[in-house]
Amino acid sequence: MISSGQLFGLLTVNSLILMVSTNSIWLGGSDLLDQVISCSVLLVLNFIVVIPLGLLYRRKPTMNILDYGDYLTGWFGTAITFFYGLYFLIVNCYYLSAFQVFNSNMVNPEVSSWAIITAVLAVAIYTAWKGLESISRTAAFILVMVLIGLLFIFITVTPQIRTENFKPILYDGWHQTIQGTILFFGRSTGIATLAILLPMANGNKKIGFTIWNIVTYLLMSIMLVIIVGVLGNAIQTQLFPVYTLASMAGVGSLQRLDSILLVVWLMGALIKVSVDLYLFGMCMQRIFRIKWGGLFIILGAIIVGIVSIIITKSAVLQRLFFHVYLMAPLTLFAAFIIPFVLLLIDTVKCKNRTIRRAATTLEVKHESYGVD
């Protein structure tokens, strides 16, 4: 068991990765200020999306979505578990490919991408193998480092903000806001992760969720405002504006702070990959009814490694994979539709059970009156 603080700390690290991997092409344009509205929309949307999951959890706090799947749908529960396993594997591929795209386009390392991916996955396997408690404890350390790193970058670039760089919000219409909202939603796997991990945490989850949701989108909005204020029209030519921002950051003799962003990205990605591998292992362990899904963690990591390398090498696959219409529906299913459907089934079953019980009680009463 972990604490609620640890759980949401873990999710915050995952969300920060969503933040640093902001890509102007995937967002559909350079009007990043419009995405501040996307953040506000998502902030509200997340409170709505989590309702079915919250209600399910309130009914049976010891059961996660996979347990509910088995409990309410019988054999179909295996299909639900498989879907979640696959979902976390795809998310892993997505983030690892994004990291590789960033690496090859921005950092251009002399080390082969195979070597880097292998190293990332080796450490991720080790982390996932050690279990949820280890991941959450490590994530707490990394959260502090990542936050300090990002705040340092933000603070040092703030003096470079130019007010003339701010265009009016929604200047080019709603298109980019909608695209941004769908993209952010598709990439935020927090609620799907909660669907499985919620019963494994102690403490007040309502406050945890609220703080996590607000902090994530508040930081994201601040970052977008700073990017626009500092980079202005130059965003159009930048693939990963946060990295460009970090390269421009510096104070006194401390220059070239892009290495901080490298650290932030790599550490965050590691936690993200580890959590998703752990969840994949958990799902597979459930399907195959084995004691521990360690082998599936390794298997999942190998698949993720190969797929992410293939995606990075192919422009066609990149377009397909990073398109909003792949991740968004998957996330919608994992975070909202499946919990919602299970909630409906549970409600109907509960009602039927109540009616049956009431009928039985009435029958008994009638019989006893008859006897009297």
Next chain:
Amino acid sequence: MDKQGQQAQKDDIPKQISTSLLENIIYIRKQFDGSMDLVIRQFNIEGTNAALITIDNLVDKQTIAQSILNPIRKANLKNLKDMEKMKQIRDNILTTVDQEQLVEFDSLFNKLMSGFAMFAIEGCSFMLSIGVQSYAYRSISEPINEVVQRGSRESFVEPYTINISMIRRRMKTPKLKFERMQIQSESKTDICLCYLRDKVSPQVLKKLKNNISKINLEIVMASGYIAPFIERRGLFNGVGVSERPDTVCGKISEGRIAIIVDGTPNVLIVPHLFIENFQTFDDYAIRPFFATFTRWLKVFAFFLSIFLPGFYVASGTFHPEFLPQVLLTKVLQAQAETPFSLMVECILIHIMYEIMREAGLRVPKPLGHAVSIVGGLVIGDAAVKSGLIGAPTLMIIALTAISSYVAPSLYEQTAVLRFVFIIIGGTIGFWGIILGFCAILVNICSESVYQIPFSAPLSPFNLKSMRDVVIRASWKVLGKDVEKVQDMPGSNVDEK
């Protein structure tokens, strides 16, 4: 002796002491097989045969003469039966404090070899063990490995009884309990568990005792022998070691258990958390602001000692943009004049340093200066001048080596990890260094010591504990209440 032989010998030991003195003496002589240090003094007490059995050089002969033999000889034991004579001697004649009645040979041998004298009398089915121990041991001296500026100059010594007295002298409370255990090995080493009854977690204590009882070693010559049986399996130690009685007392007051092993001047402490590697006794004796500063310095030095050479190699090989231009020029200039790559150069110097360190530890003292001169001048200066290694690399390794002594309890890990990170830095670059750092972090975070997270109180986080972690608050704050180790966040220790 093979295991079967030992078993046969064990089976050969009759459990009970016989009423026949001669039988007992023959049996003891047989067991010792003519060993020269076994001394059996036979004499007659008013018509009854008696014997005093001792091990030479483990007993005080003067005490034996004054407190055992003289009173017995002067006593009036006429007209008493054999058994009555023994009872009279035990209750009214012997003046020694430490006496015990033994009926089993197993405990007899144990006491005999701990420096007790065995008094036996014909017709009596037990022997008296009399405390007359006196053996040569090193006197209390200054600690060698845990030097402090302000604080006691006493360190533990080899006999565990003296170590116990040093702790007792500092904690004058009846709640302080010393519990003797013995490792069932050939050496039959005595172990003493020391804890405060009202502070210790019964669950931790039970688990520790269980772990100790499972130790299966032929001999136990140092505390290091038993440490692996009572600690976690991670990279970093889950068992603390101290040679200072004051440090041990401090740890005991926080609910920890000290394990005093006879024959070792180092006391083991469990549970030991990672953060304790950066806490020293001096921290609590100096002003809080400076203690806080030195604590941060230790953490910084620890990271420096592990990552600096790796980072240097990674920067020089893959990421020259990380280094300031002037420094980069210097590094590249030095690099151009040396035959090896940065990674090989770093590994070579590091190996040379480790060899010198090891030699410095083992070399006889009179030769110590010669080793320093050879190491410092010949290898260091000449290697740079001859162009075999670059001066910046030498500087980096020197700084790293010094840094690794700031947290001495972590030296073993830093020495090995330094090599690992040099290789990682030279092959995967900066990414490897970060990932390696994360792997270490996971290792620290993944383990628990006696159900207490090794990374506590940092993660899981406890704000209250930060008064003695991130900072060292003043004694006015620290003294308000002592935080017990089992109360750390994330701890699964059941207090019942």
